[in-house]
Amino acid sequence: xxxxxxxxxxxxIGFTGGDGIxxxxxxxxxxxxxxxxxxxxxxxxxQLAHHRLGLLNPRLYQLGSQRERGIVDVTIGDNTFTLLxxxxxxxxxxxxxxxxxxxxxxxxxxxxxxxxxxxxxAGR
Numbered sequence: 498x499x500x501x502x503x504x505x506x507x508x509x510i511g512f513t514g515g516d517g518i519x520x521x522x523x524x525x526x527x528x529x530x531x532x533x534x535x536x537x538x539x540x541x542x543x544q545l546a547h548h549r550l551g552l553l554n555p556r557l558y559q560l561g562s563q564r565e566r567g568i569v570d571v572t573i574g575d576n577t578f579t580l581l582x583x584x585x586x587x588x589x590x591x592x593x594x595x596x597x598x599x600x601x602x603x604x605x606x607x608x609x610x611x612x613x614x615x616x617x618x619a620g621r
Contacts, residue, residue, distance in 0.1 A: 545619035567614025
């Protein structure tokens with residue numbers, strides 16, 4: 498689940514509600530990509546548990562401290578963004594945060610290994 502637009506997911510919009518969007522292929526990234534992907538992972542964990550899991554925050558931080566339980570810590574890189582013009586030259590840069598061990602402002606708790614994470618979240 499990447500919060501970056503660079504390397505986003507390809508989505509086909511087959512029809513629209515008359516909102517001026519032309520049907521076709523579009524690249525989505527950021528929260529528009531990662532939030533629905535994570536919701537899908539949680540829905541799978543709900544199914545594994547055979548009930549709704551409810552408020553996840555306490556469990557997420559618990560699993561975050563147990564790295565072998567499916568939350569993968571991102572410890573290198575940053576979330577700095579540089580806008581490039583059509584020639585590939587930088588227009589401006591928005592400074593970000595550096596990733597590091599544990600919770601950080603670049604990647605939060607990190608990312609998930611969905612197979613291990615869904616089973617751990619479901620308590621299996």
